[in-house]
Amino acid sequence: MISAAHSAAARQNGILFGGTKQRTHEQLEADFLVKVNKDGPIPAHVPHLGKCWLWTGSCDGNGYGNFHVRGKPSKSHRYSYELHFGPFDEALFVCHHCDNTTCANPNHLFLGTCALNNADAAQKGRAKFVVPPQPLLSPEQIQYVRDHFIPYKATVSMLAKNMGVSRHSVKWAIYGSYKKST
Numbered sequence: 393m394i395s396a397a398h399s400a401a402a403r404q405n406g407i408l409f410g411g412t413k414q415r416t417h418e419q420l421e422a423d424f425l426v427k428v429n430k431d432g433p434i435p436a437h438v439p440h441l442g443k444c445w446l447w448t449g450s451c452d453g454n455g456y457g458n459f460h461v462r463g464k465p466s467k468s469h470r471y472s473y474e475l476h477f478g479p480f481d482e483a484l485f486v487c488h489h490c491d492n493t494t495c496a497n498p499n500h501l502f503l504g505t506c507a508l509n510n511a512d513a514a515q516k517g518r519a520k521f522v523v524p525p526q527p528l529l530s531p532e533q534i535q536y537v538r539d540h541f542i543p544y545k546a547t548v549s550m551l552a553k554n555m556g557v558s559r560h561s562v563k564w565a566i567y568g569s570y571k572k573s574t
């Protein structure tokens with residue numbers, strides 16, 4: 393009898409708990425989807441990823457959609473990532489392949505670090521938050537390095553000293569672009 397009563401209570405608790413949890417989750421998803429327009433533009437540089445999902449709710453000053461998740465202010469693209477791919481480290485950024493900050497299409501999103509997000513934004517010309525200045529060289533200086541670098545003869549250190557720039561900059565001119573082009 394005890395066992396039957398216990399299991400009945402457990403079952404009831406389970407139903408209540410499960411029901412509440414599921415409802416909240418579904419409500420959240422519904423609240424999210426109702427504010428998403430899945431018929432957005434196809435990003436020209438990544439057309440294979442399909443249309444952007446435009447956030448029609450309010451946005452912050454940087455163009456990211458505002459969305460409350462479990463009582464806490466969050467962003468629509470971050471919630472979309474969690475909704476479709478599961479929980480992730482909150483310290484990570486959810487970045488956009490499509491460069492459209494209002495987009496919440498999970499296929500357009502990827503996880504990145506602060507540095508990666510800044511570099512990605514800078515590369516796409518949307519550096520809102522400041523990227524630490526890279527000690528990069530002018531096109532002429534890069535050409536100079538490439539023309540004059542000879543391993544063991546005209547070394548990175550020598551070129552850097554001659555040009556009055558850092559060794560890091562010279563290395564970047566020599567190796568950075570090689571990595572990029574492969």
Ligand SMILES: [Zn+2]
Nearest residue numbers: 444490495500
């Ligand atoms: Zn997009």
